[in-house]
Amino acid sequence: MEQTIQIETGKSIRFENVASYRARMKQSEIDHRLGQFVAVLKGSGAKRNGPMISATFAIDHDSEEQVLDMEFMFPVDRPLDLPEPYGFKPMFQLVNAVHTRYAGDPEGLDRVFTELVDYIHRNKMIQVSTGYTLSIQPPAGAEPCFDVYIVVNESIL
Template identity: 35%
Template sequence: MVQIEREKSFKAENVLSLRRKITQSQANEEMNKIAKYLGENNLKQTGPIITATFAVDSGLSEPLMDMEILVPIDKKITSPAEYKFKDIFHIKHAVHAKHVGTPATLHKTYNDLFTYLKENNLQQITTAYNVYIKNIESRQPADNLNIDVYIGVNPSVL
């Protein structure tokens, strides 16, 4: 079981956001498009990439995910047509776990977090946000992922 911490937070400023329904292969294409957009507009990534999956439709040949990709950048911009700009992304009162390993074992980290929430009577109020500590574009072996997973919980004691 992974080590789980409470009352954690994560904050990023000047965040480029893309949310849409995409397949895993399209998600990789979108990451490349974002990198190209940053380069073409003289923008620099200033922090780790953050992803969140809100829903999955697995009734297709390749699962379709309602996914958001967030990239912290070095300055404020006006929102381009394809993306949204967020002044700040801040998750508070979260449970946190560090996942080190392959994408195939990430579900075990999620399961540990969900079990922890249930055992501690915590009310989940956000989806899981994956903060990629080792850049997912670094072309390092997939079994070398380092992801901080945050799930926001209701801070009220009911």
């Protein structure tokens, strides 16, 4: 059963000490690459200090499968000096974003993004970022939960 999403505007999020990994990868490589990133973070001794944040910047198709330009980020408890191809951001912040919370099968996130983009266009807003997904830890036995943000320009044209 499809749920109706509740959309909020003017939302902000901010995280300090954010480890990041951005790369082009095939759909079939995502879990492996994410696992490698998590292993590097565990090896550094840093502790996660917030939700996993992900964003998809582009989707291309090769002859076999989709190739995605993706970024994964984890807030951690301290600054890190990570080896390439990983990075560190002292701060990650989104301001003036359109937001919704979605609980359910991650496959449904495509519909959520479509609804947010439709809302942005209907309300004559200007999208200035890709969509960012925060993986929220649900209570035991509950469906997976995600906060989705897309930053819009505050200007009225």
